[in-house]
Amino acid sequence: MMELGLLVSAPGKVILHGEHAVVHGKAALAVALGLRTFLRLRPGDGERLRVHLPGVSVRREWGLAELSALRGRVTADFDESKSPSVEQLDVLKEFAGIAADASAPDSLAVLAFLYMCLAISAKYGDVPSVDITVWSELPTGAGLGSSAAYAVCLAAALLYACRAISCPLKDGEATARWTEDEMTLINSWAFQGERVIHGNPSGVDNAVGTWGGALRYQSGKITSLKRVPTLRILLTNTKVPRSTKVLVAGVKEKILKFPSIMNPVLDSIDAISQECQSVLEAMPTNPSPEYYPVLEELFDINQHHLNVIGVGHPSLDRLCRVTASHGLHSKLTGAGGGGCGITLLPPDATPLAVEAAKRDLCACGFECWETDIGAPGVTLHSASSLNAEVLHALSES
Numbered sequence: 113m114m115e116l117g118l119l120v121s122a123p124g125k126v127i128l129h130g131e132h133a134v135v136h137g138k139a140a141l142a143v144a145l146g147l148r149t150f151l152r153l154r155p156g157d158g159e160r161l162r163v164h165l166p167g168v169s170v171r172r173e174w175g176l177a178e179l180s181a182l183r184g185r186v187t188a189d190f191d192e193s194k195s196p197s198v199e200q201l202d203v204l205k206e207f208a209g210i211a212a213d214a215s216a217p218d219s220l221a222v223l224a225f226l227y228m229c230l231a232i233s234a235k236y237g238d239v240p241s242v243d244i245t246v247w248s249e250l251p252t253g254a255g256l257g258s259s260a261a262y263a264v265c266l267a268a269a270l271l272y273a274c275r276a277i278s279c280p281l282k283d284g285e286a287t288a289r290w291t292e293d294e295m296t297l298i299n300s301w302a303f304q305g306e307r308v309i310h311g312n313p314s315g316v317d318n319a320v321g322t323w324g325g326a327l328r329y330q331s332g333k334i335t336s337l338k339r340v341p342t343l344r345i346l347l348t349n350t351k352v353p354r355s356t357k358v359l360v361a362g363v364k365e366k367i368l369k370f371p372s373i374m375n376p377v378l379d380s381i382d383a384i385s386q387e388c389q390s391v392l393e394a395m396p397t398n399p400s401p402e403y404y405p406v407l408e409e410l411f412d413i414n415q416h417h418l419n420v421i422g423v424g425h426p427s428l429d430r431l432c433r434v435t436a437s438h439g440l441h442s443k444l445t446g447a448g449g450g451g452c453g454i455t456l457l458p459p460d461a462t463p464l465a466v467e468a469a470k471r472d473l474c475a476c477g478f479e480c481w482e483t484d485i486g487a488p489g490v491t492l493h494s495a496s497s498l499n500a501e502v503l504h505a506l507s508e509s
């Protein structure tokens with residue numbers, strides 16, 4: 113049994129450009145958000161594993177003996193470089209009482225948890241007796257990478273519980289990060305969790321959740337963007353629910369149906385990411401307004417492309433119209449189909465215009481807030497470094 117508990121967090125993300133195209137091998141530019149998912153791991157009673165996920169109303173527990181028996185069935189032909197197979201997920205669904213076609217948040221969360229727990233323990237050690245609570249500041253299913261932040265926290269905690277990674281937090285320290293090698297391992301297991309939740313993820317979200325900051329991601333290659341200027345971004349949640357898995361599958365269908373029409377659109381999105389990266393790299397840390405018109409035009413063009421590939425939504429059209437009426441430019445972020453949009457706030461946008469835009473967005477029933485970008489990736493915390501709200505949410509059992 114483990115002696116120590118663990119408090120870990122991972123950030124959500126905003127995709128500036130390249131969502132969906134990145135699933136098909138194109139580049140994406142993404143930044144970590146100042147909104148995080150937190151996980152608390154505590155030693156269990158020695159016989160059971162308990163999981164509490166208040167964000168998706170899940171409270172489940174299983175005996176270690178039944179999990180060990182299940183592990184043999186799921187991991188028999190297990191290959192960590194491949195997607196979890198339909199057969200493996202069917203066994204887990206039957207075990208957890210989840211319907212074959214279930215796509216509800218609680219079902220996907222439990223399935224990802226079980227898969228990661230069994231696969232990680234099959235590779236590194238016994239199924240541990242632990243109590244796990246996960247709580248998030250991120251809205252779930254809104255395009256801000258809550259699934260990846262969840263998977264990154266789970267990967268870190270389960271790898272630690274199976275003694276595959278260390279606990280670098282020393283007595284008296286507020287926070288600590290893992291080594292590059294340990295983070296690479298966390299990222300690769302978080303990707304498996306994303307595969308359970310998304311079906312066919314690109315890996316960009318778990319990369320941002322693990323490494324944090326700002327990065328370019330293409331076909332598994334992660335390039336950290338070191339000189340990204342301090343961009344001000346307004347985030348707006350239309351609150352229209354949607355599922356990344358369904359939207360990603362819809363885009364694939366459209367590409368298969370109209371390849372000669374859709375592939376050039378994906379190429380164009382790729383070129384937008386490239387252009388945006390060049391502009392960002394040319395901008396000084398505190399840029400003057402002259403750079404912004406290009407970034408704004410790129411937002412507009414990409415938003416049209418995302419509509420063409422079928423991931424727009426009337427609520428997002430409305431968001432773009434409202435901000436445009438105040439001279440501001442927006443696009444959806446993440447999977448689209450509802451969820452969140454981002455609006456660029458150039459330095460010459462007057463506080464009056466920004467406040468008026470926020471007021472009009474709220475009048476549509478949307479929620480909006482400004483937030484920091486470029487936050488750190490997966491992090492270990494001491495209890496005293498967490499604020500009271502987070503501690504309270506994690507300690508409710």
Ligand SMILES: Nc1ncnc2c1ncn2[C@@H]1O[C@H](COP(=O)(O)OP(=O)(O)O)[C@@H](O)[C@H]1O
Pocket residue numbers: 149165166167168216217218219220221222246247248251252253254255256257258259260262309310354355356357446447
């Ligand atoms: N805090 C959380 N606790 C448990 N599961 C979560 C949590 N956050 C996200 N998830 C899982 O991730 C899914 C949402 O993922 P997705 O559709 O990709 O949207 P997004 O990643 O944009 O928030 C939820 O349905 C749920 O299964």
Ligand SMILES: C[C@@](O)(CCOP(=O)(O)O)CC(=O)O
Pocket residue numbers: 130131132133134135254255256257258259310312313314315316317356360445446447448
């Ligand atoms: C649409 C996509 O590019 C991003 C999805 O982000 P989110 O789950 O909506 O936060 C999918 C992916 O990259 O795996």
Ligand SMILES: [Mg+2]
Pocket residue numbers: 257258259260310317356
């Ligand atoms: Mg997601």
